Amino acid sequence: xxxxxxxxxxxICLLSVSVLAFFTLFERDNTQGVADGVRYIVVSEQxxxxxxxxxxxxxxxxxxxxxxxxxxxxTVSVDGSDxxxxxxxxxxxxxxxxxxxKTDDPEAFETYSEKLIRMIVKGKDRFVKFWQAAIVAVVxxxxxxxxxxxxxxxxxxxxxxxxxxxxxxxxxxxxxAGACVIAVAVVLLVIFxxx
Numbered sequence: 093x094x095x096x097x098x099x100x101x102x103x104i105c106l107l108s109v110s111v112l113a114f115f116t117l118f119e120r121d122n123t124q125g126v127a128d129g130v131r132y133i134v135v136s137e138q139x140x141x142x143x144x145x146x147x148x149x150x151x152x153x154x155x156x157x158x159x160x161x162x163x164x165x166x167t168v169s170v171d172g173s174d175x176x177x178x179x180x181x182x183x184x185x186x187x188x189x190x191x192x193x194k195t196d197d198p199e200a201f202e203t204y205s206e207k208l209i210r211m212i213v214k215g216k217d218r219f220v221k222f223w224q225a226a227i228v229a230v231v232x233x234x235x236x237x238x239x240x241x242x243x244x245x246x247x248x249x250x251x252x253x254x255x256x257x258x259x260x261x262x263x264x265x266x267x268x269a270g271a272c273v274i275a276v277a278v279v280l281l282v283i284f285x286x287x
Contacts, residue, residue: 104274108232111281112225122215127208144212146170146204159212166213168204175200179213186210224284228277235273242266 140161157170188200
């Protein structure tokens with residue numbers, strides 16, 4: 093009985109590690125994305141220059157632009173716009189320009205937000221950050237340990253003598269508590285993916 097339980101817990105742990113590793117390490121592609129109501133699509137890419145199309149919530153509104161990469165800085169320009177943007181590829185800081193001069197004009201980011209411009213260069217973030225995966229792993233591990241040490245917890249909770257050996261069905265409440273903690277880890281993972 094204990095051997096089967098332990099094998100089950102090891103399999104659950106391996107599955108959890110695999111899922112967390114996937115969501116933490118998987119790189120999503122950088123050919124399209126949505127930020128602040130604007131979708132960008134990379135139509136083509138050649139010699140470090142991406143041709144972009146921007147789609148808006150208003151029906152039929154489509155604009156085009158370019159993202160030119162010189163190795164250190166990416167310049168994003170939109171056809172017909174007074175503004176252009178540069179993104180430092182090390183810090184991913186976005187700077188707006190109007191008619192070739194740096195500007196702090198708030199209108200610069202009204203249509204194309206900093207988040208969108210940064211996403212064009214950096215790509216979409218990973219599904220889950222490392223610290224979020226660590227939280228999920230710790231909570232799931234706690235649930236697994238509750239199930240693993242259910243017998244010892246049973247002795248403490250019910251103040252039983254150490255010589256008494258409980259039947260597996262007597263520990264249903266403790267097992268359910270462990271399962272609930274694992275369920276909390278799953279809910280946390282879903283929340284972290286969605287936010």
